[in-house]
Amino acid sequence: MNPTIMRLTARALLGRRRVLLLLPMPLLLIGMTVIGVTSGASDDEWGPPVLGNLGLSVILPLTALVVASSVLGLEIDDGTITHLLTKPLPRREIILSKLAVAWAVTSAATAVPLALAALIAGSGALAVGMVVGATFASLAYCSLFLALSLLTKRxxxxxxxxxxxxENLLVGFVAGARVFSVRQHATAIADGIGGTPLLSASVSVATALIVSAVFVVVGVVGATRRLGSFALTGEAS
Amino acid sequence: MSTVELTAVSRWYGNVVAVNDVTLTISPGVTGLLGPNGAGKTTVLHLMAGLLAPSQGTVTIDGKPAWRNPEMYRDLGLVTERESVPGFLTAWEFVLASAKLHKLPNPEEAARRALAIVELHDAQDRRISTYSKGMRQRTRVAAALVHDPTVLLLDEPFNGMDPRQRMHLMQLLHKMADEGRTILFSSHILEEVEQLSGTVQVIVAGRLAASGDYRHIRRLMTTRPHQFSITSSNDRLLATVLIGQPSVSGVSLERDAVQVQASDYGTFTRALAKLAREQDIRLTSVLPSDESLEMVFSYLVAT
Incomplete structure (x- = not known):
């Protein structure tokens, strides 16, 4: 980890207007939770659609995508990546520093509203589960999306x-696809700790932990290798 | 003392060959990398800076490979052509961050020194986004110098600089060269190279077209035949007297102009006005018809 890279990354990320995109989603989640709690519907009726389908399946991955694709992707887009590349730094150090910032920002932006929603729904245990699940899943998502920002232009x-x-379509048809869905990992971990009818998990906690960890390793190794042979293109004139 | 060596280096993008079998050595001192736009200068610099893999051949800095070797950046500084600086930082923050990323023992001192070299210390606490083009350029030069590299690569460094800044950067590069550093800068402007460096590598269409002392290349350029298209009050008479001149190797009379092939640029241009006056011919236009840099370069390639 490199504190200079982390500080610069955080400033670049939080100093842009793009970060405001992260605000409406948590507000929507809390609003929906309040509606769910006051509507008189039972927990297993409103809980899974709001906390699961909205919170863990949309807000969490979208936040991770916006953040993780920016930490290195913006620099690649505007060409400032050359400043970082022409330094005698192990490429792993660059990737891990970028990932740490993306992870911290994503976790903060998702775990806090998810925990709040769980508290509003009246379950302290689920709030803890949400924090752990979101934090864990953030790391897996960020590793994947950070690697993506190096592997593709889009x-x-x-x-x-x-x-x-x-995650949202194929998993419904093919049961095996669940195992490779970070959203299912997050749900399994949160539900495993919370143990409430507000969430329904479909994979075991052990599977979730193992496959997420594999995603993290694959993402970090892939991103590091790709950055190690990163070639400047598009400005060959 | 460091040398940069390209051995039989080619680089292609799909079907497009950007650099074609180039072998050259850059030794300590200032070297100019000259060539028309699109000739492959940036590709050559990026190959040297380890930002591109050669498709064929080897690129080494002091015998060590440039590609996939981050350690070599301890001795190498690069100023890219693209004007890319994080605008949300001040110059001080940017250069200091570079010093820290190089893990220098005293980053503040190094940043102060680098900013002083480019004379930017007065504006160093303003955001880079408020800077002029020349100031941004100098910021990037400062960041590239902060670790005191033995090899400095600059891609079109004089673009967007005013004459005073240009002069200042030239002096700076000379000073660094005198200290034994290896400095390579690219340019498509002949005069820049003339002022700054004795050694030139000329790249045309991805190939090394000429290499060596600037004066030699300059001579090749000035003694080559020149084409002029002249219109006057009496084209036929003008053609007659011109063909008698030793500096003229050919004249053809066209409907509304005289096409002249001059074998010696300087002598011909001096003689022309005098001749016209003696013969009482009014010259209405004298157009050098092949003065584009591409023509000059392609002439070099042909020789």
């Missing part, structure tokens, strides 16, 4: 395809 598009097609 990380946001590819990331959206994963979130929408794989």
């Amino acid at each position: 990380p946001v598009a590819v990331g959206l395809v994963y979130i929408m097609l794989w």
